Amino acid sequence: MRTHWRGRDLTALPPQFQAPVGQRTLIIDGDGPAYRAASTVKTLPTAIRRFWTLILEQQFLANCTHSRIHLTQRGCLKAHRGLYPSFWKYQDSRKSKPKPALLEPLREAVTRAFEAGDPGMPEEFWVHLHPFWEADDGIIMDGVAFGDSCVVSSEDKDMRLTSAPYFERTTGLVDYIDNRFGYIKEGYTEAGKLKVIGHGTKFFWAQMLMGDSADRVRGLDRLDGKLIAEAGTLDVLRPIRDESEAANFVLAAYARNKQNPLAEAECLWLRRSATDSAYTYLTELDLLPPLRQWIDDLDGYHQKVLAAALAEQDEGKDE
Numbered sequence: 001m002r003t004h005w006r007g008r009d010l011t012a013l014p015p016q017f018q019a020p021v022g023q024r025t026l027i028i029d030g031d032g033p034a035y036r037a038a039s040t041v042k043t044l045p046t047a048i049r050r051f052w053t054l055i056l057e058q059q060f061l062a063n064c065t066h067s068r069i070h071l072t073q074r075g076c077l078k079a080h081r082g083l084y085p086s087f088w089k090y091q092d093s094r095k096s097k098p099k100p101a102l103l104e105p106l107r108e109a110v111t112r113a114f115e116a117g118d119p120g121m122p123e124e125f126w127v128h129l130h131p132f133w134e135a136d137d138g139i140i141m142d143g144v145a146f147g148d149s150c151v152v153s154s155e156d157k158d159m160r161l162t163s164a165p166y167f168e169r170t171t172g173l174v175d176y177i178d179n180r181f182g183y184i185k186e187g188y189t190e191a192g193k194l195k196v197i198g199h200g201t202k203f204f205w206a207q208m209l210m211g212d213s214a215d216r217v218r219g220l221d222r223l224d225g226k227l228i229a230e231a232g233t234l235d236v237l238r239p240i241r242d243e244s245e246a247a248n249f250v251l252a253a254y255a256r257n258k259q260n261p262l263a264e265a266e267c268l269w270l271r272r273s274a275t276d277s278a279y280t281y282l283t284e285l286d287l288l289p290p291l292r293q294w295i296d297d298l299d300g301y302h303q304k305v306l307a308a309a310l311a312e313q314d315e316g317k318d319e
Helices: 031-040 044-061 078-083 103-115 135-149 157-161 201-210 229-237 243-257 261-268 278-283 289-318
Strands: 025-029 066-072 125-130 150-153 166-168 173-175 183-188 194-199
Touching (some): 025 031, 025 044, 031 044, 031 066, 031 103, 044 066, 044 103, 066 103, 066 135, 078 289, 135 150, 135 157, 157 194, 157 201, 183 201, 194 229, 201 229, 201 243, 201 261, 229 243, 243 261, 261 289
Parallel strands (some): 025 066, 025 150, 150 166
Antiparallel strands (some): 166 173, 183 194
16 A cells, blocks of 8 residues: 655545444434425425435445434424523524425425335435424434434534534534533634534533524623623633533523523523423533522423413414
């Protein structure tokens, strides 16, 4: 095997791909590939073939042998995130954005293909179309269930809060963290704009500060009177090395603003199980007693808000 070329030691170069591993499952957000497939072709059969190809490509790049594909159904309840009394209504800004005509037929078609055992789809694929949870929630649940035997992949930055191995698209490598808090660091868009990246729940706390414009989640309105954004988030949160310390810092900032942190958290937090919530996650942390009592009271208030909203929806259906 050649070890030198034009005077360069090829053995000193980093490998182009990671070394092969055993059986490993790709946990993938299928909404992004579905959108791309539906927007670049004219017929549904072509869109389906294009979709399978995109998943297979990602499975290969992540060095996996199987794929679990999560999709969000049209009309999905999204874990009732839109019913919480958050600063802004969850994803309210998305209504006017047109979607490819083939997108919903494609999601339904690939789900039916899996359920029917269609021989035309790759046999190592599993597909689920979520009517209540978002695809994001399903991915996080799978990440908990599969642990280090999986790789989470998504074009949506929200999945960075997973504790499972995470596929970094900019490097083509799988990132691991040794505790669920993980890290955050600076990154940049293709246009050179600063953004926050990371892996683990520390990324969730970064979102609690800077919000998420894509889902219209405001986050913290201001930190001691100043807009925080990405640079401010990195400055104040990056030095924190403890999950409970991060929680107490962020929740105290919300308290000074007289702003509801739990509603923002319920919109941002991705569920680890069918009974999980942001409130459940916060109860696992070592919160200061006044903050813990405040969070308990807010959850009680939220349960009443949700019950009233769901009752109103049921009355509307009856009419």
